[in-house]
Amino acid sequence: MTFLKSSIIKKELLEMIRTSKLLIWAVVCMVFGIVSPLTAYYLPEILSTFGATENIVITFGNITYQDSVEQYIKNFSQIGTIVIILMTMGSVAGEKVDGSLQFLLVRPVGTIGILMAKIVSLLILLVIGLMGSMLTMGFYTWYLFPGFPVFRFVYANLFLLLYFFAIGTLTVSFSAAVGKPILAGVGALGIWLIASIAGAIRSIGAFSFVKLPEQVIQSIEGFPFEWQPTTGTLLLLCVSIIAGNALFKRWEPND
Numbered sequence: 001m002t003f004l005k006s007s008i009i010k011k012e013l014l015e016m017i018r019t020s021k022l023l024i025w026a027v028v029c030m031v032f033g034i035v036s037p038l039t040a041y042y043l044p045e046i047l048s049t050f051g052a053t054e055n056i057v058i059t060f061g062n063i064t065y066q067d068s069v070e071q072y073i074k075n076f077s078q079i080g081t082i083v084i085i086l087m088t089m090g091s092v093a094g095e096k097v098d099g100s101l102q103f104l105l106v107r108p109v110g111t112i113g114i115l116m117a118k119i120v121s122l123l124i125l126l127v128i129g130l131m132g133s134m135l136t137m138g139f140y141t142w143y144l145f146p147g148f149p150v151f152r153f154v155y156a157n158l159f160l161l162l163y164f165f166a167i168g169t170l171t172v173s174f175s176a177a178v179g180k181p182i183l184a185g186v187g188a189l190g191i192w193l194i195a196s197i198a199g200a201i202r203s204i205g206a207f208s209f210v211k212l213p214e215q216v217i218q219s220i221e222g223f224p225f226e227w228q229p230t231t232g233t234l235l236l237l238c239v240s241i242i243a244g245n246a247l248f249k250r251w252e253p254n255d
Helices: 006-018 021-053 065-088 093-098 100-105 111-144 150-177 181-198 209-220 227-249
Strands: none
Touching: 006 021, 006 111, 021 065, 021 111, 065 111, 065 150, 065 181, 065 209, 093 100, 093 150, 093 181, 111 150, 111 227, 150 181, 150 209, 150 227, 181 209, 209 227
16 A cells, blocks of 8 residues: 555554553453453452451352453453543644654645555554453463463454544544544544443444443354444444545645
């Protein structure tokens, strides 16, 4: 694709390393990958010990790998969403403010080239981080809980990757459309909240991208693939990129 120049992608990746975004995301992913199975495994024991000191009897059912997976998906999808929005809301708008974007636009690089380079580098960032969380989560859960379906877990993480990619792409598109990073963050967060509310509506909720984390759990448990969340997410990605680039083209730098 002619609008994707390797030099621009390389510049974006180096920027992620220089600003420690790659390091921050990798650490966040690995922390959730480690903490989730350990919490599921040791929390009943900790609460039982605490209850004994207060003369309170606390009982738990049989703790399985499902508890570890639920901890992982619930906490990671929520906190990870905020982290992704904070890291990407200034990807284009921040360069508009500091003036560095003007130097790219005067070269033979169009707005769609800049936007797609940032989205491709975002995907690379997400893959690197999720590989860390997948390895740590998979190892500790496999070690602590018998019967953990490792191969289904690896496959299921593709839905989590698509979910975070949707969040990041929405934020980058908003960042290209507006002039300030905070507006991009608020816009992406607003879409996420609206999609979360819409997820409870039976007629359209099945197509919401916020349903993708649920697909992770269903896939691990061996339930059949549901096409609606993936289809709705892909459509949303296309619309957000097209709309973001259209508004990006209308931007005029201030002298």
